[in-house]
Amino acid sequence: MSRIATVFHQLRAQGRKALIPYITLGFPERESALELVPALVEAGADLVELGVPFSDPLADGATIQAASQRALANGMTPDLALEQITQLRARGLTVPFIWMGYYNPILQMGLEVFARRAAEAGVDGVIVPDLPPEEADALQQALQVRGMDLIFLLAPTSDEERIREVTRRSTGFIYLVSVTGVTGAREHLPPDLPDLVRRVRRHTDLPLAVGFGISRPEHAAAVGRLADGVIVGSALLRAVAEAKDPVEGSRDFLKGLRQGLDA
């Protein structure tokens, strides 16, 4: 069983839900993740998504676009990302790490080289927002032989047949995109979210984690009643950007979500 599957298995046995924060590596400073990630784990993160910045993040809203541009300007690269992940593991962190990045940088590194280096660094899963299952055979195989999961997404626009195919090919967990849209904090959860979760649940026992637009403890609480995990990105980056001390700001923000989720 992969580390991701194990964590969800344990949480399920305890009747708890996964809290999955996303940060962009290299934001706000080049080395920020080395302090931010341990703080997030301390605040209750069960898995951590590590965003690797790309010049043209077309699935992302304004917050992650701005963070990506800043991170690139700070000199973040896929090589440096792997190095920082290695350092985080060397500090004794055992939570699953999920690489979140667009396809072209992975393709340019070479799928096999990327998979080998990611496994060595301590990556457990990979999310590629512009790589639908249609195009994912080679990467999925390269990751799977090294015990890593390629996490697929499902969206409100996905129909029954597509849900069946994607759930059949998934390992680890499934990322449910809560809204038709790009990433970014929103005021309210979409009213059709329960319906999406129900439609996907009919086809699989895999853990379902919901992301896009979740920004408040009450959102986390509501999603926790529906699904197995909550992903929060833009709202966390905003907290990081606005806090005087990014480490403290991110810790406080995540603790709030944890309380909402556990309530």
Added chain:
Amino acid sequence: MTVRNPGPRYGPYGGMYVPETLIPALKELEAAYEEAHQDPAFQAELQDLLHRYAGRPTPLTPARRLSQALGGARIYLKREDLAHTGAHKINNALGQALLAKRMGKTRIVAETGAGQHGVATATACALLGLECVIYMGAVDMERQALNVFRMRLLGAEVRAVDAGSRTLKDAINEAIRDWVTNVRTTHYLLGSALGPHPYPRMVRDFQRVIGEETRRQILEAKGRLPDLLIACVGGGSNAIGFFHPFLEDEGVAMVGVEAGGLGIPSGKHAARFADPKRGRPGVLHGTYTYVLQDEHGNILETHSVSAGLDYPAVGPEHAWLRDIGRVEYTYVTDEEALDAFQRLSRLEGIIPALESAHAVAEAIKRAPQMRPDQVLIINLSGRGDKDVPTLAKRLSP
């Protein structure tokens, strides 16, 4: 709908690299397009619009004084500049807008670089009663101010894109984000033969009318096929539409001209094929093709005096035609294009778009090496009114 249904590739190029939310929309589009493509009623409606609204067929004009001045091949101009709105873009805009209407979409989003595709899209939307939002890089809005005004006159909302290089690439990012958000009501009217499947094929099919007419016209005029076709290549829709009906004709050579900007060593260009250090296969905007990128796979900013060629990727079918050697690709610099712009204006009384001037510049190099009994056809993809302010700024002392 099945997951195991990859789009047709062009050799290894093409594909469908988009967020999950858009996959159902692309499959819906593919199915609707297939159906419309084979529906005589749809084709008749489109033909009627192209003829009675857009002014097709466009003429094939002999460029007598240019041919004489160069002293080689007989040069002809395929006059897409005379199509309604002043460029070939209207062919695709009318086709896709009709299709969107057939699919029950009420809202259109599009990107534009030089503004020609934006104007064509705004025009088609006005004609068919569709809501229209155009994304345009802030840099392009400045250098193509006339077209911004035209789009607004036509009832479109023009939204400035301030991200990244603030040109065509960023306008496409923003149009895709809008589409992801409003996918249920909105059709993305992509303007070139790029992006995810089915766009490269659909746009090519809507632009094939250029080559089909050219073929008929040159056979009528000369009783034979041309020896050489030349077209500029940004995303490559005018070129692919011009070349495609001739691909099986072995005697017809073809040259695609990329924007060489300030020259290849400067790095300030948009010549994806000409710069092995920066241009190599990768994924941008949903398709696998030649892309200008850094060593980490981040997309590079491009430069061209012509906004319509200022884009870091090329349509996937061009990548394939280049690999198999069917089409030769080269580049001309800003300076050469500006010279050609003026030369065609003075010798033929035709002011070409700066994009098309790249093709004219290449013809100026090649025609003298050809025999007088040979025929060279330039696809004059658009007219240059929109570029006059740019020229005035550069040429005035």
